[in-house]
Amino acid sequence: MTELSKELKIVLIINGIAAFIYGFLFLVIPEIYYDLSDEPYPNVHLQRLWGGTITLLGIFALIAWKRGEWETGKIMVELAMGWLLLVCILSLASFAYVKRSPTNIASTWSDVIVTLIFFLMDLYFYLKQKKG
Amino acid sequence: MVEASKEVKIVLLINAIVALIYGFMYFIIPDITNQLNDGPYYNPQFYQLFGGTCFTLAIIALLAVKRGEWENLKTVLELGILWLIFVLIINFWSFAYMPYSTTAIASQAFDIIVVIIIIIVDIWVYLRESK
Numbered sequence: 001m002t003e004l005s006k007e008l009k010i011v012l013i014i015n016g017i018a019a020f021i022y023g024f025l026f027l028v029i030p031e032i033y034y035d036l037s038d039e040p041y042p043n044v045h046l047q048r049l050w051g052g053t054i055t056l057l058g059i060f061a062l063i064a065w066k067r068g069e070w071e072t073g074k075i076m077v078e079l080a081m082g083w084l085l086l087v088c089i090l091s092l093a094s095f096a097y098v099k100r101s102p103t104n105i106a107s108t109w110s111d112v113i114v115t116l117i118f119f120l121m122d123l124y125f126y127l128k129q130k131k132g
Numbered sequence: 133m134v135e136a137s138k139e140v141k142i143v144l145l146i147n148a149i150v151a152l153i154y155g156f157m158y159f160i161i162p163d164i165t166n167q168l169n170d171g172p173y174y175n176p177q178f179y180q181l182f183g184g185t186c187f188t189l190a191i192i193a194l195l196a197v198k199r200g201e202w203e204n205l206k207t208v209l210e211l212g213i214l215w216l217i218f219v220l221i222i223n224f225w226s227f228a229y230m231p232y233s234t235t236a237i238a239s240q241a242f243d244i245i246v247v248i249i250i251i252i253v254d255i256w257v258y259l260r261e262s263k
Contacts (some may be wrong), residue, residue, distance in 0.1 A: 041173060041174060041176070041177070041178075042173060043171075043173040043174070043175040043178060044173075044226075044229060045173075045222070045223075045226040045229075045230050046175055046178040047178065048222045048226070049218075049219060049222050049223075050181060050182065052218040052219070052222050053182075053185055053215065053218070055218075056211070056214055056215050056218055059214070060207075060210075063210075064207075069203075071133070071201070071203050071204065072203050072206075072207045074204075075192065075195070075196060075204050075207055075208060076207065078192065078195070079189075079192045079211075082188045082191060083188045086184045086187070086188055087181065087184070090180050091177075093180075094176075094180070097176060098177050
């Protein structure tokens with residue numbers, strides 16, 4: 001078993017914390033988050049499904065960190081990268097068909113930037129561990 | 133590295149196929165899916181995000197099957213089981229606050245049955261392989 005590098009463990013914890021914050025917003029307080037982000041199509045059920053998925057990914061990031069093995073951590077980092085890239089692309093694509101208020105545009109842009117930063121960070125440390 | 137059994141690989145393939153079907157419905161044809169489900173409060177972006185998540189999970193399941201190592205498959209199977217349990221709870225919960233039509237209730241009930249079947253199969257194969 002190869003040990004996960006210290007950097008990748010920290011990255012997994014950061015991913016987990018960010019996932020819990022977004023998970024809380026979408027799963028626990030979806031109505032408040034709607035108001036904050038001025039969401040054009042409120043659908044609490046889908047928001048909760050989304051929040052639940054994010055929370056679960058956060059839990060698994062922490063499980064991968066706790067196990068500390070590259071063999072099991074690798075697939076979680078790959079899942080996180082694939083998922084973050086998809087969220088980033090879909091959020092950008094949604095500008096073409098979702099009518100947004102200025103507040104919602106700002107909120108979506110901040111999500112896109114956060115997602116992109118996390119994707120690049122995960123990719124960098126994933127490649128670094130793979131090479132090392 | 134321990135090689136996973138044939139049953140685990142088949143079960144994960146079935147998971148992936150179901151995820152790809154749901155992914156196609158929510159990601160590629162969200163408008164049609166919404167009309168079929170008669171879903172209240174249509175949100176195209178979240179339909180696509182949910183469908184995209186199903187696609188990503190299916191791809192990861194296929195990747196794990198291709199690698200064939202139990203350590204990888206175990207993590208993916210655990211994620212799959214817990215995610216499906218989350219989906220099940222949230223779907224049940226939604227009956228309390230979503231104004232569903234009869235069609236939407238039937239659609240939700242169908243989804244719940246599919247999810248329960250997959251959870252049971254996943255848990256069964258996971259426990260069998262773990263032993």
